[in-house]
Amino acid sequence: MAEKIQIVINGKEIAVQKDSYLLDAVKKAGFTVPTLCHHKDLTPTGTCRLCMCEIEIRGRKKLVTACNYPIRQPITVWTESEPVTAHRKLLAEMYLGRWPNVPIIQYIAK
Numbered sequence: 001m002a003e004k005i006q007i008v009i010n011g012k013e014i015a016v017q018k019d020s021y022l023l024d025a026v027k028k029a030g031f032t033v034p035t036l037c038h039h040k041d042l043t044p045t046g047t048c049r050l051c052m053c054e055i056e057i058r059g060r061k062k063l064v065t066a067c068n069y070p071i072r073q074p075i076t077v078w079t080e081s082e083p084v085t086a087h088r089k090l091l092a093e094m095y096l097g098r099w100p101n102v103p104i105i106q107y108i109a110k
Contacts, residue, residue: 002017002018003017003018004016004017004018005017005018005071005072005073005074006074007025007071007074007075007076007077008075008076008077009025009026009029009031009077009078009079010029010031010077010078010079010080012029012030012031014028014029016028016071018071018072019070019071019072020070020071021066021067021068021069021070021071022053022055022064022066022067022069022070022071022077023035023051023066023067023069025071025077026053026066026077026079031079032079033050033051033052033053033066033079034050034051034088034108035048035050035051035066035067036048036050036104036108037051037067046065046067046068048091049065049087049091050088050091050092050108051065051066051067052064052065052066052084052087052088053066053069053077053078053079053084054077054078054081054083054084055069055075055076055077055078056075056076056077057073057074057075063083063084063087066079092105092108092109093109095108095109096109
């Protein structure tokens with residue numbers, strides 16, 4: 001049986017399998033984050049950077065891409081913190097400037 005790890009996402013505690021990806025844990029907890037590169041036909045590479053979440057490990061916070069971040073120890077996660085929101089806003093503005101007529105980019109920018 002796979003090892004379970006307790007994590008906290010936006011104040012909600014859940015148990016996940018060790019080495020599962022953060023994006024899957026976020027979905028399991030009932031939250032969503034925007035993604036472009038995490039599609040069933042693509043390998044999650046973290047290149048779109050929209051799924052960025054803030055995590056805390058042993059008192060240290062950092063931003064990580066949820067689609068390819070493996071959970072290997074207890075962490076606290078925020079999907080909508082100030083640094084995360086600022087990061088996504090900047091990306092949405094850059095994407096909209098580059099691809100203004102692409103529907104998914106327009107949706108993300110809203």
